[in-house]
Amino acid sequence: MNQIYLDYNASTPIAPEVLAEMYPYLQGNYGNPSSSHWASVSTKEAILEARIKVAALLRCFPDEVIFTSGGSESNNHALKGVFFAHKEKGNHIITTTVEHPAILNPCSFLERLGAEVTYINVDEAGRILPEAIESAINERTILISVMHANNEVGTIQPLGEIAEIAKKHGILFHTDAAQSVGKIPVHVDQLGVDLATIAGHKLYAPKGIGALYVRRGTKIEPYSHGAGHEHGMRAGTENVPYIVALGKAAEMAMLMQDNNEMSRLSEYFLERLVAKFGHLIKLNGHPTNRLPNTLNISFIGLDANEILNKIPKIAASTGSACHAGMTTISPVLKAMQIDETVARGAIRFSLGKYTNKNDIDQAIMLLEEAIIV
Structure with missing residues (x-):
């Protein structure tokens, strides 16, 4: 892979x-x-x-x-x-x-x-x-x-x-x-x-x-x-x-900038995440008025750093930081008053010019392996 x-x-x-x-x-x-x-x-x-x-x-x-x-x-x-x-x-x-x-x-x-x-x-x-x-x-x-x-x-x-x-x-x-x-x-x-x-x-x-x-x-x-x-x-x-x-x-x-492919791929990714993880995830940010390539997804009750550490093949970002076993949540999510149990599990997936549908399908599979539903 x-x-x-x-x-x-x-x-x-x-x-x-x-x-x-x-x-x-x-x-x-x-x-x-x-x-x-x-x-x-x-x-x-x-x-x-x-x-x-x-x-x-x-x-x-x-x-x-x-x-x-x-x-x-x-x-x-x-x-x-x-x-x-x-x-x-x-x-x-x-x-x-x-x-x-x-x-x-x-x-x-x-x-x-x-x-x-x-x-x-x-x-x-x-x-x-x-x-x-x-x-x-x-x-x-x-x-x-x-x-x-x-x-x-x-x-x-x-x-x-x-x-x-x-x-x-x-x-x-x-x-x-x-x-x-x-x-x-x-x-x-x-x-x-x-x-x-x-x-x-x-x-x-x-x-x-x-x-x-x-x-x-x-x-x-x-x-x-x-x-x-x-x-x-x-x-x-x-x-x-x-x-x-x-x-x-x-x-x-x-x-x-007028290419709709990025939006379609992002929506496909979100649909796959919802289908696979359902109520265990939450989309952070505005539901529609947001960048077409950006999905900030919280895996509720989980730690985003721990998730990504299990799947090193995926390059994505968390807004949180881990110091001496303590997780500090993203200042942005904190400003949005996102509950800490939600904010701690937030991962930003941002797509780009070279992202394709196969990348999304593989990412879903890896996330499924890393997260016990």
Whole structure:
């Protein structure tokens, strides 16, 4: 039996088409894009082409795309960049209790520098109520940051409604779209965001590359200071092969985002789980308004780490951690007020481009062997 990879929300493999696009810039085309001689022409053009492709995916202007080292840097840049650029207006940031640590930890850091951060709770499906965001706004609020889709349970947030609130109050709005880009359409004008985060390794590009969308006219402090690369927003010689890779991945994502095959395969997986385990399982997150590839399933009364330890051929994730025999449940499920006996048994199965029906059937068989019904 083959190994089965069901952890695409953690990281995706590099697509062969993406790797092929990178090769010329790994083996040759080595000129510094900032130089003005013949060796820089191809690399400069490659960056421009990649920027256009990422912009096409987001439906924004190419000059609104800043290439970064990944999702964490993009989130840090958005939060810190707004905080330092708007200190004369205020110091208040609104975010949620279910954000990725790449949002929560920078917020904690900014609190040590004098920021006030309000963490909005979610309902039992992991969804934010827009009115809760509005009630938290005060005269010092400078930024709202709400993830587009949750990395653990897949719940999609009502960004359009939140954007209307932010606009009404003249507040900048950022979304961490690392998990949603490539899985569902992420069109920045439709979402109404001023800043958006992309992580390349979530959409079949390498780790170590990402982007931050910054709407024209949005004032943020540069992430690093130096020779003025990336429109003066991020100093440092550009990582051309990886930027090219992200551009190709974005181009491929435009062709995939309306594909219903992922939804069909995910529903098939859920149907098989229900048929096999029935009342012993629970789907965490929103039942319908969630990422098409993500199933967060609790095996009630069981320990998720113990289950996966019995079936090493399956690569999947738990949100819980085990230390000295004690299991700490996922902060996301805790924020959703999921009962501990349910949360302790939660496994996130996330499907991807290379998942097939045979993978699902084999996974069901292995789970059946590991769990005594």
